[in-house]
Amino acid sequence: MITTPTRQDFDHYMAPNYAPQQVIPVRGEGSRLWDQQGREFIDFAGGIAVNSLGHCHPVLVKAIKEQSEKLWHLSNVFTNEPALKLAEALVKRTFADKVYLCSSGGEANEAALKLARRYAVDHFGEHKDKIISFTQSFHGRTFFTVSVGGQPKYSQGFGPVPGGILHATFNDLDSVRQLMGEDTCAIMVEPMQGEGGIVPATQAFLQGLRDLCDANDALLIFDEVQTGVGRSGELYAYKNFGITPDILTSAKSLGGGFPVGAMLTTEAIAKSLAIGTHGSTYGGNALASAVALAAVEFIDTPEVLDGVKKRHALFREHLEAINHKYGVFKEIRGMGMLMGAEMSPDYHDRAKDILPLAIEEGVMALIAGPNVLRMAPSLVIPEADIEEGMAGLERAIKRLVAKG
DSSP states (O other), rough: OOSSSSSHHHHHHSSOOOOOOOOOOOEBBTEEETTTTTEEEEESHHHHOOOTTTTTOOOHHHHHHHHHHHHOOOTTTTTTHHHHHHHHHHHSSSSSSEEEEEHHHHHHHHHHHHHHHHHHHHHTTTOOEEEEEEEOOOOOOHHHHHHHHHHHGGTTTTTTOSEEEEOOOTHHHHHHHOOTTTTTTEEEEEEEETTSSEEEHHHHHHHHHHHHHHHHTTTEEOOTTTTTTTTSSEEEEEEHTTTOOOOOEGGGGGTTTOOOEEEEOOHHHHHSOTSOOOSSSSOHHHHHHHHHHHHHHSSSSHHHHHHHHHHHHHHHHHHHHHHHHHOOEEEEETTTEEEEEOOOOOTTEEEEEEHHHHTTTEEOOEEEEEEEEEOOOOTEEEEEEHHHHHHHHHHHHHHHHHHH
16 A cells, blocks of 8 residues: 555556646645645645635535535436526526536536537438537547547557538637538637637637628537636626627636536527436536635636736736746736737747756746647636746746756
């Protein structure tokens, strides 16, 4: 039996599909983490846009403690109070009438895609099955969602991909028009591409997708797994654009670190997800629902959402100041507390080289592909932590530049 696990134990016992950093965090509080040796880090990674309120936020700790002493899991043979309260909270705060609960973003997107095809069959016939997505998009790791995602590296080597999936160019409406037809059942889009490089959609592009769907009896699906629950400065990013989807998916920040996902849609569309058409063993789990409800209620307030916008401005100000000194970034972009800094030509594909240097300087960050430094910290990260973290990031970038 392992007494004190090491990074080498990962290589010994775990499947090799991940390559984690060498440090092993053992404790977190707010936007700070401590590893096995007691070293302290500022967390700009946020569990890949998951830890919406940082680590061990008192509101979430209280919710899980209270629910853990009442009821954990029933399965969907029964319903439970936390799941119903969460669904009600999401409906009251969004365009949706109905909610499907699951355990992850991939599951939420799988449900959305299946529902779109089922709705098309129910209302127009089996010929209407084409799904349009976008190059560089990412929608999950199930075989259906990874095929809809526009990054072939994630689906190659697993056999034939599902048919009826087409890929247009993000922010290029003409490329969508060329693929759109009476056989199109849905367009799936991220309001801001996450894994594809933190690239926001334009207002005109999303409005154009809405118009194309309306004109062709197709459904518009917004994948808000990464942009949702306050991450963009609104509860959901579609509110920033004033463009309402037919189906919306949510996960990551929804549970603040506890695995939970949701698909939101209208009553008319939800009717196609009839009894027996889809399911999830853990979907609507009482523990997950209680934590997610606490997160949604805490985040969906002017104080938190306005604070996200202010923190975005601080991050941008610091990143621009660093770039003024070292010239490592071509562009800084993003929304709210999901930001990306694309590397300049002289440092092309070097974003990944920043991560271990940043860890040595006490900062945890992310990448979105090899050429974009990504940050997705707590929505309520203190300004002092932003200052300290950015100082560490600047030291790491200075070291990168010194290496040449």
